[in-house]
Amino acid sequence: MAKTVKLLSENFGKIRPDSLEDYLNAGGFEALKKAFTMKPLDIIEEVKKSKLMGRGGAGYPTGSKWEQLYRIEKFPKYIVCNADEGEPGTFKDKLILNYDPMKLIEGMIIAGYVFNSNHGYIYIRGEYPDSQNIMQTAADVLEKTGYLGENILGSDFSFHLHVRTGAGAYVCGENSTLLNSLEGKAGRPRKKPPHLAEVGLFELPTLVNNVESLANIPYIVLNGGDKYASFGTEASGGTKLVCLSGNVVNRGVYEVRFGTTLREIIYELGGGVPNGRKLKLVQIGGSSGPCFDETLLDTPLCYDATWKNGITVGSGALLVVDDSNCVVDFVKCITEFFVHESCGKCTLCREGNKQLLKIINKFTEGTASEKDFDAIRRISDAMTNGAFCGLGETASRALTTCLEYFKDEFEEHINGKCRAGVCSFEKGGE
Amino acid sequence: MMEKIRAQEVYGIINKHNKSKEQILSILLEIQEASGRNYVPEECAQIVAQELGLSLSKVYDVLTFYAMFSLKPRGKYILEICKSAPCHVNGSKNVRDMFEKELGISIGETTEDNMFTLQYSSCFGACDIAPAVKIGGKVYGNLNEQKVKEIVDLYRKEGQ
Numbered sequence A: 001m002a003k004t005v006k007l008l009s010e011n012f013g014k015i016r017p018d019s020l021e022d023y024l025n026a027g028g029f030e031a032l033k034k035a036f037t038m039k040p041l042d043i044i045e046e047v048k049k050s051k052l053m054g055r056g057g058a059g060y061p062t063g064s065k066w067e068q069l070y071r072i073e074k075f076p077k078y079i080v081c082n083a084d085e086g087e088p089g090t091f092k093d094k095l096i097l098n099y100d101p102m103k104l105i106e107g108m109i110i111a112g113y114v115f116n117s118n119h120g121y122i123y124i125r126g127e128y129p130d131s132q133n134i135m136q137t138a139a140d141v142l143e144k145t146g147y148l149g150e151n152i153l154g155s156d157f158s159f160h161l162h163v164r165t166g167a168g169a170y171v172c173g174e175n176s177t178l179l180n181s182l183e184g185k186a187g188r189p190r191k192k193p194p195h196l197a198e199v200g201l202f203e204l205p206t207l208v209n210n211v212e213s214l215a216n217i218p219y220i221v222l223n224g225g226d227k228y229a230s231f232g233t234e235a236s237g238g239t240k241l242v243c244l245s246g247n248v249v250n251r252g253v254y255e256v257r258f259g260t261t262l263r264e265i266i267y268e269l270g271g272g273v274p275n276g277r278k279l280k281l282v283q284i285g286g287s288s289g290p291c292f293d294e295t296l297l298d299t300p301l302c303y304d305a306t307w308k309n310g311i312t313v314g315s316g317a318l319l320v321v322d323d324s325n326c327v328v329d330f331v332k333c334i335t336e337f338f339v340h341e342s343c344g345k346c347t348l349c350r351e352g353n354k355q356l357l358k359i360i361n362k363f364t365e366g367t368a369s370e371k372d373f374d375a376i377r378r379i380s381d382a383m384t385n386g387a388f389c390g391l392g393e394t395a396s397r398a399l400t401t402c403l404e405y406f407k408d409e410f411e412e413h414i415n416g417k418c419r420a421g422v423c424s425f426e427k428g429g430e
Numbered sequence B: 001m002m003e004k005i006r007a008q009e010v011y012g013i014i015n016k017h018n019k020s021k022e023q024i025l026s027i028l029l030e031i032q033e034a035s036g037r038n039y040v041p042e043e044c045a046q047i048v049a050q051e052l053g054l055s056l057s058k059v060y061d062v063l064t065f066y067a068m069f070s071l072k073p074r075g076k077y078i079l080e081i082c083k084s085a086p087c088h089v090n091g092s093k094n095v096r097d098m099f100e101k102e103l104g105i106s107i108g109e110t111t112e113d114n115m116f117t118l119q120y121s122s123c124f125g126a127c128d129i130a131p132a133v134k135i136g137g138k139v140y141g142n143l144n145e146q147k148v149k150e151i152v153d154l155y156r157k158e159g160q
Helices: A020-025 A030-036 A040-049 A062-071 A093-099 A101-115 A129-144 A175-182 A211-215 A217-223 A225-229 A262-269 A303-308 A327-341 A347-365 A371-386 A390-394 A397-414 B007-016 B021-034 B042-052 B056-065 B092-103 B145-159
Strands: A078-083 A119-124 A160-165 A206-210 A239-246 A252-257 A279-284 A317-322 B077-082 B116-121 B133-135 B138-140
Touching (some): A030 A217, A040 A062, A040 A217, A062 A101, A078 A101, A101 A206, A119 A175, A327 A347, A347 A390, A371 A390, B021 B056, B077 B092
Antiparallel strands (some): A239 A252, A279 A317
16 A cells, blocks of 8 residues: 655644744754754765755756755855746645745755855745745744844854745746746746856856755755655655646645555555546646556656656656546647747747647547648657757647557547547537 | 826835836736736836836836736636646536636626636646636635536625
8 A cells, every 4th residue: 555654744734834833843943953063065965865856847866956056166146946836737836835834944044055145035936825925924934033034043154035926927937937037037948058057046156946855955954865865766765745636536745755656646545536437648747747548557656767668757746637538638738738838939839839739629620630640740849859948848748648648549530539529520520 | 097006006016125126026916916907007017117227118028928917907806717737637618618607708808897807827736626716816626516606606795
């Protein structure tokens, strides 16, 4: 039986988010006190040992990211927390922001100490106004009690936290875009290189980490990287907050050890598919993530095992789709999302998504032909290889992976048949 | 035309954020909320440009880029139906139909009494209670015909 663990989620619902007393009673700020007795490089070493991989979706080793920024000898440096959580089906960072904001702040202060950075920014999406208020309240409490601001805990280290809002743009979850938005600009991505570690916020060296990544730092500092790593697998240290959504009985966020299989998560924790329906497909990592069928359900949640099977851990979103849904209609929904969210900066993403949607509409309207498969391949290849940022690179992934697993259903649509009875074939078909 | 918001209020919001360019999103969102009609009037955008030392086109670059801003007056309450994949597979289309029927408007429109605007939204992280709708900072989930009716009634009363 798959089990959840309470390593990161330990305080959820147990402490009041605005109560320093509650947080201290739960062991809060012990990690910060310990960090102040350690050398920055030793802290980075623990983060490396922890095998913590970036929890926003890219899965880049956090320790390596920290080491790169540490070696850059330009100051000031900035700490930025990416709380844009816009990937559909992802709602885990919200729990950290709402239920344990001080842990995230503690992680950010530790990062600030490591890089001798005095300013941290937390960019919270505009759709989470409650989370913004909770974070701001927590920050105010900590400022008043000496955990934020000048000379933290009587040390000579100072750290100021700024809570900032987004205003509804998925692309701002991309780190360079997020920094532009933080600077008060429209959310368009930057050319990389230079990397954000060198030229980041206000063109200064910057660390950008996801909420879940930073919130894991206090545990790693307090208990050691090895201890954290021991919760996971050889390649993926620790635990992951997974978000179960879609056609599944127990939707919600679960903290699991890396190595738990997708089947265990969906069937044992999630209770499987409701209403006697059958599982048709799973999309992992949000709308930019790949889709697959039940043949991959025994894949363990783990960065290398998922990559081996052509999928990804991504943000930890698991969207379960049952057989009452039409796969073409499903990718239409995803592609409409990307048409809306493309920032328009690069042609491949702006036009590519529009053209893909046109072709998908041909399938749902009953006017598609075999030639359209080639067009999809050409457009998606161009986008994947040539788009300016991660949004355009991954926007067609749901479509191409659905074609891999469910091409027969697309072919049925050419012949005017939708087995789920969802598509109307307004312009042709039967 | 300025509906309810006064220039004084706009200056107040800008000053609260120390006339900081980097806080333009907060400034514009607060102006929009204070407008009473959920939009940023041109006169306000001009004041923002002037006070922050930005060109008006830069302010509009921001205003037209982010989905949360509107240049046109909207209803007192914005009903945002999530149309992202997790809500889609839980029947968000039916929810749209229910709201359209209950309000007598189509998606994208505002009711005649300027009380409600019905629009789509990208995922706002309520996937565990999909299909969901967001009204201001509040989120309602697991929607069905009964709940949709109750929500509309609730806001109709509150908005009177």
